[in-house]
Amino acid sequence: MFTMKLRKASAAAAAALVLSLTATACGGGDGDNEGGSGSGGGDKIKIGIKYDQPGLGLKEPDGTFSGFDVDVATYVAKELGYDADQIEFVETKSADRENALKRGDVKFIAATYSITDERKKSVDFAGPYLLAHQDLLVKTDSDITEATDLNGKNLCSVTGSTSAENVKNDFAPKANLKENSGYSECISSLQSGTVDALTTDDSILAGFASQEQYKGQFKLAGLKLSNENYGIGVKKGDTETLNKINAALEKMVSSKAWDKAVTDNFGPANYKNEPAPKIGVIVQ
CATH class of the missing domain: 3.40.190.10 (Periplasmic binding protein-like II)
Structure with missing residues (x-):
């Protein structure tokens, strides 16, 4: 009789443990849907990029991604606590970038996204990380x-x-x-x-x-007909992510990883890039 009661108690405890673990896993899923915040914030992070811009954001025939924006986004994601295999790149066309952030489809966007006063009304920008x-x-x-x-x-x-x-x-x-x-x-x-x-x-x-x-x-031709300050777009009001991305960009520049990304992606065209811009400084 005592043995039977012990077995029942053990079974009940095991069932409770399973329910507890299931509830914890479900809770972690919410973080994934929001793109996560790094360092255990989720199993993956969704990042918006372009799919059709060689040297910046390009989806290769084998399904991999290449380009300067991709390298910047990957570096930033690493600083947020994500490995390369935890990144999901999402195509965000120019006309849909603001809505993608509002809907929470992506955590941030690195897609030749020029910082303008009009866009800053609905998006917060980290950077700039490139002056084109x-x-x-x-x-x-x-x-x-x-x-x-x-x-x-x-x-x-x-x-x-x-x-x-x-x-x-x-x-x-x-x-x-x-x-x-x-x-x-x-x-x-x-x-x-x-x-x-x-x-x-x-x-x-x-x-x-x-x-x-x-x-x-x-x-x-080497002309400078306009100034385009590329920034990383984040959801309006997401100050925590904004600050983390700015810190990551500063580290990318100081570590010379930024220079390497420029050379790797633009070098063959003899691209005379501007020096890495200062965070928060917009060139008019």
Whole structure:
């Protein structure tokens, strides 16, 4: 009789332990949905990036990711307490970045996300972590050295981009603007000679020019037609994450990991990058 009671008690205790562990696991799941906060905040972290920008944020054919934004995001995530295999990169297109943060789809976004006063109304920005400039990409033997040289020539950019309009309105009103759905189409047109130049941020141009199939074919004109301060977007009011990311970026710069990421991703295009920007300092 005593043995039977002991077995029943042991079974009850085991059942209670299972329920307790199940409840704990469920609680950990909430942290995963929110992207986690590092150091035990969840099993994974979701980070928004671009999937179609070589040198910055690119999803490779084998499913891996590469680019400067990817390297920055990976370094930051590590400082937040996550290993590389705990990172889930989520595609966040330009038009959906603010909503992705509001919905909690991602913990933060590193996706050529220029800091502007308008965006700061709905998003908090860590950084900046890169100062880019609008520039021109031309063939290596091109005689285009100034934006005004584009008068009477063909200029390419993506549909809806403000970059080409800036050039046409402010520097070369007689340029013939050709719009394509993506930068890859513009690169093909530049390669074939259908257009004479492609314009957007120099970091994006350098990324395309650095691709193996284009090495030696293109060069950056080296113009600074605008200042683009890339920041890491976080949900409005998430000061804790914001401060942790800023600390991570400062460490990335001081440890020279930032310089290595620039060389690894933009080096082949002879990209003359600006020095690492100071946290919180926006260049107008």
